[in-house]
Each structure stands twice: as C-alpha cells, then as structure tokens.
Amino acid sequence: MTQERSLPPVVERMWGRKPVTRRGPRPRLDLATITAAAIEIADAEGLTGVSMAGVASRVGVAATALYRYVGSKEDLLTAMADGAAPPPPEPEGKSWRDYLALWTRAHRDILLEHAWLLSVGRLVPPLGPRRLLWLDRALVALDGTGLDDGEKINVASALTGYALTDAALVHGVGGGDPQMEQAGITGAADYGEMLAEVLDPETYPALSAAMRSGAMRGAEGWVDDDDFMFGLNLLLDGVEALIRRRALDGHVGGK
Structure with a gap:
C-alpha cells in the first residue's frame, strides 16, 4: 500500500x-x-x-x-x-536538438531577466507546476531517441545547469555583481586583465598564459552569444553521441 x-x-x-x-x-x-x-x-x-x-x-x-x-x-x-517561469516553448515540429537548443536559451534568458533567481534554491529540484512543465517538455522532445527516462532527465539537468552557469557568468562578468563592479570589472576583458595581474605563471602556467594572450578580449568571453552556443553545442554533441551509441547497442534505454 x-x-x-x-x-x-x-x-x-x-x-x-x-x-x-x-x-x-x-x-x-x-x-x-x-x-x-x-x-x-x-x-x-x-x-x-x-x-x-x-x-x-x-x-x-x-x-x-x-x-x-x-x-x-x-x-x-x-x-x-x-x-517567475513563463510557459516553456512547445516542441512540436522541431527536432530534439533544435528544441533543446531553444529550451536552454529560453531557460538562460529567464535567469538573466530575473537575476535574483540565481540566488534562490540553486540546487533544489523543481517543485511547482510551471518549472516542472519545462522539464516535461524537454522529456517530450527526447521521445524516440532511444534514451531511457533516467537519461532524459539527466540530459535536461545538464542543460539546466549550463543555463544557470552561463547566466551567472553573464550577470557577474557582464555587470550587475557588486563585487565585480567594486573591482572595476565591467566585462570579460576587464576580468581577463585582472586575472593576468594576479596569476603566478609558475603555479598557473596554462591559465596565466591564456589570460596574458588576451583570451578574454575580442568576443567578450561568456557574454557573447557565440560563446554560449559553443558550450551548448558541446553538450548537444554529447547527447547526439549518446543517442547514436544507444542505437548501436541495439536496445532502447540500456546503459
């Protein structure tokens, strides 16, 4: 019972x-x-x-x-x-990849519009009807991919985490974080210059060299949309590889 x-x-x-x-x-x-x-x-x-x-x-x-x-x-x-969550986009007529790209971007945009969400229950699973509708639509989009339900939820969780991390970086480096503003950091280039000053090349050889080479200049790092898509495509490429692997395994939902 x-x-x-x-x-x-x-x-x-x-x-x-x-x-x-x-x-x-x-x-x-x-x-x-x-x-x-x-x-x-x-x-x-x-x-x-x-x-x-x-x-x-x-x-x-x-x-x-x-x-x-x-x-x-x-x-x-x-x-x-x-x-604070609006209705999610609907997956009808979209491939799983196109939909999840749209879904993740929309998720990030909510966090940018309501920056205070970054401080509310960051690690708490969704409990309410609106946020759970977003999770449902992500699972719907993954129907027919050969992934089992646990894998679908893990995919949605990974994309949610990416949206959260990217929004936090945009909010912090792009302006809005009091500590960053106090340090005079108003963009990714300023952040890179600060790191170049404080990093010891002997302790942080690779990161120090990257900052001194100007890796954070030009595209404005995380704030630029190309950088958001770069990270998102890495994740979606991984999901696509997993789907192909499940198909080659010859069974649906196996691990």
Whole structure:
C-alpha cells in the first residue's frame, strides 16, 4: 500500500491542492497575487528588498495576513522561483536538438531577466507546476531517441545547469555583481586583465598564459552569444553521441 506523502503547505497551494473553506468572507488574497507582488519587488530591488512586510504593503494587507498563504520567507521564495517561469516553448515540429537548443536559451534568458533567481534554491529540484512543465517538455522532445527516462532527465539537468552557469557568468562578468563592479570589472576583458595581474605563471602556467594572450578580449568571453552556443553545442554533441551509441547497442534505454 502506497503511503500518502504530506507535502509542504506552500507546495500544496502551488498545485491548487489546499482545501478552500466556504465559511466566512471570500479571501482577498491568493498565492498567485502574493507571488507576483514579490517578484515585482525582487526584479526592482533584488532579493534584499523582498520581505513579508514589504510584500504585504504592496498587496495592501497586514503582514500577518500573508501567513495564511506562505508560512515563511523561504516558502515565499519557493513560490517565486516557480512563479517567475513563463510557459516553456512547445516542441512540436522541431527536432530534439533544435528544441533543446531553444529550451536552454529560453531557460538562460529567464535567469538573466530575473537575476535574483540565481540566488534562490540553486540546487533544489523543481517543485511547482510551471518549472516542472519545462522539464516535461524537454522529456517530450527526447521521445524516440532511444534514451531511457533516467537519461532524459539527466540530459535536461545538464542543460539546466549550463543555463544557470552561463547566466551567472553573464550577470557577474557582464555587470550587475557588486563585487565585480567594486573591482572595476565591467566585462570579460576587464576580468581577463585582472586575472593576468594576479596569476603566478609558475603555479598557473596554462591559465596565466591564456589570460596574458588576451583570451578574454575580442568576443567578450561568456557574454557573447557565440560563446554560449559553443558550450551548448558541446553538450548537444554529447547527447547526439549518446543517442547514436544507444542505437548501436541495439536496445532502447540500456546503459
């Protein structure tokens, strides 16, 4: 007999599973309204500007009223991470590779639009309906490739990790990170020049030589779209090689 799991209240609300009481006046709020207000604040001020009191003020209620919907700021951040995700692109009519390239770029663009997401639950698997829809569409795109379900999830996880890493680098090196700005780094070229100054050629022979040769100049490193596609194509080439290997193995989904 399968034991029924007890989901965190905020997750139940995200999935619309929280029972609705019919007694008393109709509630003025819902989780979607609270989440949208918190996202607006985070987009404008960063996560430091998000507080239960600040969100309550924006939606016009006392802070205590929010606790009927989110039990803590951590719960609010969980809802925000899901609420910031728009609907994913649909895979119909696209090859698995074209779709996953589009999917990964769109994933990265969300992180660039909402930079505060880089600090929210970076290693927490998706729990809400919006983010899980993105995972579902990636798996749909890989139907018929010969990969088993575990491999498909690993492919989606690797691409998600790449989108996250690239967005973090673009945000940091391309401007927006306080420590980088304090160091006077406003682009990849500045970053390369700083590294060239601090790296000891004896301890870091290869990296020091690369920085001194100007490897970070010209294309602006990670910030340039060509560099994003270079890394993405490396990953997709690996997925393509895995699919070919599964076909040569003569069985579907074997490892």
